[in-house]
Amino acid sequence: MINSILKSLLCAALLLAASTGAYSQTKAETRQYNKAVGKPSVQAFDRFLKKYPSSVYAAEISARRDTLLSISPYSRAEAEAVMSEFMTDGALFLAFPDRKDAVDRIYGICVCSSEIDLGHVKLYTAVMGEDGWSLADSYESPTAALSSEGAARSFVDSTAVFEIGGERYFRFNFLTKAADSDKMSYTAATWSPAGDAYSEVVFEGHDILRPGDGLPFRIEGRVNENSIMNPDRPEARLMMVAINENPCLEPIPAGDYLTDAAIDWWLEQNPDALSSATKLNFNILPENSSLVEQFEASRDKKNSSRYTAALFDIRGYSVIVVKQKADGNYVLAWAEPECEDHYRDRLLNSISFEDANTLEMFYYHGNRHFDYKLNLTSKTVKR
Numbered sequence: 001m002i003n004s005i006l007k008s009l010l011c012a013a014l015l016l017a018a019s020t021g022a023y024s025q026t027k028a029e030t031r032q033y034n035k036a037v038g039k040p041s042v043q044a045f046d047r048f049l050k051k052y053p054s055s056v057y058a059a060e061i062s063a064r065r066d067t068l069l070s071i072s073p074y075s076r077a078e079a080e081a082v083m084s085e086f087m088t089d090g091a092l093f094l095a096f097p098d099r100k101d102a103v104d105r106i107y108g109i110c111v112c113s114s115e116i117d118l119g120h121v122k123l124y125t126a127v128m129g130e131d132g133w134s135l136a137d138s139y140e141s142p143t144a145a146l147s148s149e150g151a152a153r154s155f156v157d158s159t160a161v162f163e164i165g166g167e168r169y170f171r172f173n174f175l176t177k178a179a180d181s182d183k184m185s186y187t188a189a190t191w192s193p194a195g196d197a198y199s200e201v202v203f204e205g206h207d208i209l210r211p212g213d214g215l216p217f218r219i220e221g222r223v224n225e226n227s228i229m230n231p232d233r234p235e236a237r238l239m240m241v242a243i244n245e246n247p248c249l250e251p252i253p254a255g256d257y258l259t260d261a262a263i264d265w266w267l268e269q270n271p272d273a274l275s276s277a278t279k280l281n282f283n284i285l286p287e288n289s290s291l292v293e294q295f296e297a298s299r300d301k302k303n304s305s306r307y308t309a310a311l312f313d314i315r316g317y318s319v320i321v322v323k324q325k326a327d328g329n330y331v332l333a334w335a336e337p338e339c340e341d342h343y344r345d346r347l348l349n350s351i352s353f354e355d356a357n358t359l360e361m362f363y364y365h366g367n368r369h370f371d372y373k374l375n376l377t378s379k380t381v382k383r
Contacts, residue, residue: 255293
């Protein structure tokens with residue numbers, strides 16, 4: 001019995017020794033491994049795998065080879081230096097290095113340059129070939145960001161590279177600030193070169209940054225729903241989450257957002273209303289605007305046979321909202337910045353109807369008083 005057990009143990013030991021010998025690395029194999037990882041290249045890894053396909057190092061070498069095929073050796077700074085060769089002077093752009101199947105590419109995103117208007121961004125692809133870098137493709141894509149003349153742009157917050165379903169996306173953000181007002185927009189954007197897809201979510205509103213806020217910027221407003229082309233796509237949902245969590249973006253109620261939009265439109269359409277304009281443009285208000293809500297709550301409405309009018313302050317402006325009795329529409333007939341110092345600044349103090357169509361607007365400016373006559377039918381103003 002003992003002899004039988006000894007024979008079994010001896011056979012097991014011999015089998016284990018044979019197995020260990022079959023899978024242990026040789027000195028030559030180890031030298032080749034050290035040489036390959038000491039000076040890594042696709043060619044060095046291919047030589048190793050061809051010579052030692054069953055090596056204990058094979059899995060590691062294969063992983064290192066895949067990394068070299070897909071990880072760019074260029075830094076962001078180097079990528080921007082390369083992409084700058086294809087940009088006009090003064091262009092505002094970002095560059096992302098990329099490598100796929102051992103082919104190096106650099107992707108550029110330009111949001112402001114002399115080549116494009118503010119209603120577009122431009123996307124570039126540069127490829128490394130035998131003769132160096134060349135521009136393989138470039139095209140413009142529309143943006144819903146603020147695009148008024150003279151507006152200024154800047155990149156803000158962090159950038160990122162991520163993958164969805166094996167497709168690589170570049171993530172970035174930029175601010176646009178109007179030249180002659182406090183209007184601003186924040187654009188969260190992604191670009192997938194492989195899918196040829198530029199997507200964005202735009203938060204637009206007004207600059208409310210004040211000293212001591214401790215923030216790089218601060219916008220009060222709402223997301224422009226029209227800026228989201230495919231809201232159910234994962235990249236759009238990711239951008240919405242980021243915007244909702246951004247402490248620099250403060251959403252306001254829909255009614256106030258509509259009020260801001262209506263006042264902005266009126267001021268843009270009537271830039272000389274406070275000085276030389278004789279003809280005005282009115283805009284019809286949506287009934288869920290807070291302008292309409294405050295009009296209905298006003299206890300000091302003025303009436304004629306054709307109109308009901310109310311003067312009140314809202315969102316930093318003094319406004320006159322009028323309800324047209326013929327069709328029930330509400331219109332914004334007048335808007336000007338709210339008076340801050342009633343003793344020194346221009347103050348729109350009260351209104352009254354002179355006749356069925358004409359509102360008289362009474363002003364005080366220090367010790368002086370004057371009035372305007374606003375015809376609601378012809379949309380004209382006399383001083």
